[in-house]
Amino acid sequence: MGDESKGRGNRMATIEDVAKRAGVSISTVSRVFNGTRFVNPTIAERVRAAAQELNYQPSRAARVLRGNRSKILGLLITNIQNPFFTALVRGVEDVAHERGYSVILCNSDEDPHKERQYIEVLCAERVAGAILVPTREHQPAISLFHRHRIPVVAVDRRVKDEEVDAVLVDNIRGAREAVLHLISNGYRRIGIITGPLSTTTGRERLEGYRRALEEAGLPYEARLVRSGPFKESTGQVQTRELLALDKPPEALFLGNNLITMGALDVLQECGLRIPDDIALVSFDDTPWAHLKTVSLTTVAQPVYELGSTAALRLFQHLQISPAGFLTRQEIILAPYLCIRGSSQPRLTDASIVRK
Numbered sequence: 572m573g574d575e576s577k578g579r580g581n582r583m584a585t586i587e588d589v590a591k592r593a594g595v596s597i598s599t600v601s602r603v604f605n606g607t608r609f610v611n612p613t614i615a616e617r618v619r620a621a622a623q624e625l626n627y628q629p630s631r632a633a634r635v636l637r638g639n640r641s642k643i644l645g646l647l648i649t650n651i652q653n654p655f656f657t658a659l660v661r662g663v664e665d666v667a668h669e670r671g672y673s674v675i676l677c678n679s680d681e682d683p684h685k686e687r688q689y690i691e692v693l694c695a696e697r698v699a700g701a702i703l704v705p706t707r708e709h710q711p712a713i714s715l716f717h718r719h720r721i722p723v724v725a726v727d728r729r730v731k732d733e734e735v736d737a738v739l740v741d742n743i744r745g746a747r748e749a750v751l752h753l754i755s756n757g758y759r760r761i762g763i764i765t766g767p768l769s770t771t772t773g774r775e776r777l778e779g780y781r782r783a784l785e786e787a788g789l790p791y792e793a794r795l796v797r798s799g800p801f802k803e804s805t806g807q808v809q810t811r812e813l814l815a816l817d818k819p820p821e822a823l824f825l826g827n828n829l830i831t832m833g834a835l836d837v838l839q840e841c842g843l844r845i846p847d848d849i850a851l852v853s854f855d856d857t858p859w860a861h862l863k864t865v866s867l868t869t870v871a872q873p874v875y876e877l878g879s880t881a882a883l884r885l886f887q888h889l890q891i892s893p894a895g896f897l898t899r900q901e902i903i904l905a906p907y908l909c910i911r912g913s914s915q916p917r918l919t920d921a922s923i924v925r926k
Contacts, residue, residue, distance in 0.1 A: 584625035592621035642672050644885065645693035645701040647686065650801065651678040653829055655855055655874060656704075659726065662878025663702055670886060672699065679706055681767075681800055687712035694719045700885045702878075705730040707769045722888035726881040729771040729901070736888075738881040738902045742772055742854075745870040745906035746779025746824065747786075749852040752868070752908060753822045754787045757917030758850055762795040762820035764809045764830050773798055776826050776854055795820055799830075806833020814841060821917065822850035828857045831867070851913040854906075866911035873904050880904070 590597045595614060602610050603618045610618075621627075644667050648656045664674050675698065679686035683706045690712045693701055701716055701723045708731050716723045717734055725737040753761055763780045766773030777796065784791050794816060799805035806825065810833065813820055825831040831853040843849050845865040856871035880902055888897055 584622075584627040586627070588625055589618060589621045589627050592625060593618045641697050641699045643696065643698045644672050644674050644882070645677065645689075645696070645698040646674050647677040647679055647689050647693070647701065647703045649679050649681045649704045649706055650829075651676075651680075653801070653827075654857055655828060655872075658874040659704075659878035662875040662880075663882045664878075666879050666882035666886070679704075681706050681802075683707060683710065683712075686710065690715050694721060697721075700724075700889055702726055702881050702885060703730070703735075704728055705770075707767075708771055722885060724881045724885045724888075726877055727772065733899055736884050736897075736900045736902075738877055738884060739771075739904070740872045740877065740906050741903050742775035742906075743779040743782065745854060745872070745908075746776040747783045748779075748908050749854065749868075749870050750780050750783035750824055751786065752910065753824065753850060753852060753914055754783065754789065756850070756914060758822040759789060760792075760795065760818065760821045761824060762797070762813045762822070763824045763826070764797045764799070764806060764813075764834065765826035766798065766801040766805075766830070768798050773801075773826065780824055798826075801827045801829055803829050803833035803836070806830035806835075807837050808833075810834040810837040814843075820849065822846075822852070822914070825851065825853045828853060828855035831855070845913050846915045847918065850915070850917065856909055865913050868911045868914040869909045870906050871909050872906050876904055 586597055586600050590600045593600065595618060599610060599614065600618050603615045644663070646660065646663050648660070650656065660676060667674050675693065675696070677689040677693070679689060686706045694715050697719070698721060701721055703713070703723055703725050704727045705725055708729060710730060713723065713730060713732055713735060723735055725735050727739065729737045729739060750761060763777065765776045765780070768774050768777070777798070781791055795813065797809035797813065799809060806829065810823070813823070814837070823834060825834055831851070834851070838845065838849065845851055852868045852870070854870045856869040884900065884902065891897060
């Protein structure tokens with residue numbers, strides 16, 4: 572091996588190098604890696620061992636051009652800095668790895684133009700399939716996947732496309748349960764800071780809030796409703812606006828973990844105690860939710876299962892023949908409420924005993 576490596580210098584190993592090392596023909600090496608014809612298992616193992624010793628990487632582009640399906644999946648998320656996506660990506664990657672596939676991770680940063688650019692890249696790379704967290708419900712660029720016959724599954728957010736499956740969390744249910752929990756603990760003026768109303772997650776969490784108020788016979792006050800990007804800055808700006816109202820909210824329902832982090836910064840700056848001065852419930856559980864001075868009540872999502880279920884559905888598409896067809900499917904997973912200290916029952920004047 573040493574002599575052959577010196578002979579090659581820094582040159583990458585070629586199929587000819589592998590054939591020479593394994594003592595077989597070039598066509599045999601090609602058949603082993605492309606799976607086009609049967610190769611004796613002993614010979615195939617010798618070829619793979621030679622390829623590993625030489626660090627040979629078969630040309631993915633060449634295999635695709637010869638008509639074989641790529642072993643690469645594209646995963647396009649909206650905010651690579653959001654801890655929510657860590658478990659989602661892991662769920663996708665685990666399922667892909669079990670089946671011999673790799674994953675290309677792309678970050679749209681909630682920008683529809685950047686999202687389109689990445690969709691174009693994934694199509695140019697001729698990925699086998701794609702999993703997408705859409706920046707908005709209407710994204711015409713998704714038609715590029717259809718044009719290239721690349722199956723795609725939306726995850727976390729719905730997209731308006733009759734050919735795209737979706738794997739979602741029941742946002743309405745989660746938000747409704749969170750707000751009803753606050754109401755049952757004595758809170759009546761409940762503010763909400765949700766995500767963009769152009770996304771299904773932002774709209775559905777607002778709808779769950781609205782339904783809870785209606786169910787409890789409480790009025791829906793537009794002044795208590797805020798929305799914006801799923802980012803810390805939204806939590807900061809909108810929390811300040813809600814606190815500046817002549818009658819500020821007694822509790823806040825926050826649309827995701829990043830909005831919650833921004834809101835917590837402002838509440839700390841203002842010297843407000845949780846839950847004595849204001850109660851909180853956040854959509855999204857996080858590892859630090861129980862580590863704060865006051866642990867946070869959260870709507871926990873089965874995030875790993877979101878990713879793994881989306882990947883499993885994508886592989887169902889990949890397993891059918893090009894002429895086959897799967898009926899569009901929408902899979903909805905249930906969130907659950909994790910009750911902690913930030914939403915304890917409200918202390919009324921009659922129930923407060925102070926020195």
